[in-house]
Amino acid sequence: xxxxxxxxxxxxxxxxxxxxxxxxxxxxxxxxxxxxxxxxxxxxxxxxxxxxxxxxxxxxxxxxxxxxxxxxxxxxxxxxxxxxxxxxxxxxxxxxxxxxxxxxxxxxxxxxxxxxxxxxxxxxxxxxxxxxxxxxxxxxxxxxxxxxxxxxxxxxxxxxxxxxxxxxxxxxxxxxxxxxxxxxxxxxxxxxxxxxxxxxxxxxxxx
Ligand SMILES: N[C@@H](CCC(=O)N[C@@H](CS)C(=O)NCC(=O)O)C(=O)O
Numbered sequence: 001x002x003x004x005x006x007x008x009x010x011x012x013x014x015x016x017x018x019x020x021x022x023x024x025x026x027x028x029x030x031x032x033x034x035x036x037x038x039x040x041x042x043x044x045x046x047x048x049x050x051x052x053x054x055x056x057x058x059x060x061x062x063x064x065x066x067x068x069x070x071x072x073x074x075x076x077x078x079x080x081x082x083x084x085x086x087x088x089x090x091x092x093x094x095x096x097x098x099x100x101x102x103x104x105x106x107x108x109x110x111x112x113x114x115x116x117x118x119x120x121x122x123x124x125x126x127x128x129x130x131x132x133x134x135x136x137x138x139x140x141x142x143x144x145x146x147x148x149x150x151x152x153x154x155x156x157x158x159x160x161x162x163x164x165x166x167x168x169x170x171x172x173x174x175x176x177x178x179x180x181x182x183x184x185x186x187x188x189x190x191x192x193x194x195x196x197x198x199x200x201x202x203x204x205x206x207x
Pocket of ligand 1 (some may be wrong): 051053
């Protein structure tokens with residue numbers, strides 16, 4: 001049986017749960033990570049030396065890195081609309097997924113941790129302002145892309161890129177900050193909210 005190790009409060013675990021949901025793939029979940037089982041235990045480190053969630057386990061096949069897991073799951077179905085086989089469409093989806101992990105993720109850290117996790121408890125005002133500028137700048141790039149496609153991140157269809165960026169956008173929407181008004185981005189967020197899976201993995205409780 002496919003097993004997903006990780007707590008549902010983790011944005012990276014929720015990417016994988018949402019992908020399973022869209023792909024209708026059954027799984028068992030074991031809650032590891034902050035507030036649950038400690039991923040620094042040797043038993044978990046043997047699966048992922050980073051001590052991070054999520055981890056996918058299918059028999060003796062082990063995979064960590066949330067976006068790689070999402071791709072692997074989509075690949076279990078030939079030519080899934082979430083991750084079409086065409087090389088250029090795939091490269092476009094990969095590009096936005098890599099951008100989410102490599103660029104967007106580093107832009108939200110200071111502001112989100114300060115405002116939503118109280119870490120640090122007395123944040124530096126200049127760092128907060130700079131963090132907010134960087135986060136808004138990155139989301140502005142997504143907004144520009146959505147104004148261009150008029151629908152989803154890579155075009156007319158919902159793909160894996162919308163799962164990973166949809167959760168990131170939800171985090172930005174839920175965090176107290178000065179948000180510029182970008183109509184295409186707001187329409188996109190409304191479109192995502194119509195999906196039943198969005199309500200399960202990007203709800204109020206989990207920014
Ligand atoms: N690049 C990794 C990052 C994983 C990550 O940062 N996981 C966080 C939760 S979102 C974690 O394991 N935190 C430690 C914990 O919960 O104990 C991925 O995308 O899978």
